Amino acid sequence: MKKENFMSMILGTIGGILFAIGMCMCMIKEWNTFNQGIVVGAVGLVVLLLMLFVRRKMQGKPAIKFNRKTVAIFILAVVGALVLGVGMCMTMVWQGLLMQGIIVGVIGIVLLQSLIPLCKGIK
Template sequence: MTKKNFVSMILGTIGGILFALGMCMGLLPEWNAFNQGVVIGTVGLVVLLVMLMVRRKMEGKSMIVRLSGRTVGAALLAIVGALALGFGMCLTMVWNMLVPGVIVGLVGIVLLLTLIPLTKGIRD
């Protein structure tokens, strides 16, 4: 494992856990911790942004990514795919709508899987 992959893995894990914990704190009324959840989620997002900048610096690239139409499209596809997957999970687990939830969740998974050939391309 290269140093940049190790650093990205550690920072990504910490940022992802903080963000997920903040989302749970903010969105679960039983926890009664909305304000604290917003703070923890924001800290998680900041750690993830730092990870992105550190990774780019270690690769010898500029720390700020230039936005192109392809980058914006890939980001929008990722957002729509993640929302579809999450909505499908909510349909299944919260509202007891198993079949529609599974279908929507699978659509979200397929959208997220299309990101791989879109960003990396297909090679022999």
């Protein structure tokens, strides 16, 4: 295993777990940890962003160039993740919205899958 893959795996796991725990802390009312959940989730996001920069540095690639395509891909990724998350909340947290939540979740998955041809292209 290459160093950049190992570092990405470690930082991705840590960041993903922190982000997931933070979101659980925000969503589960019985825990009474909304504010702490925001902090833990933000730390998870920072670790995930750090992973991106560390990986690019280890691969010898330049920093990310921000152009219209990069910004559009980022916005689509955020919207897709939010739509998928709302669909999950509708099915698991909010009462009586199972079918609507499944539909919203599938829309979120389709939005996230549309990132693949946008980033890699179709050959």
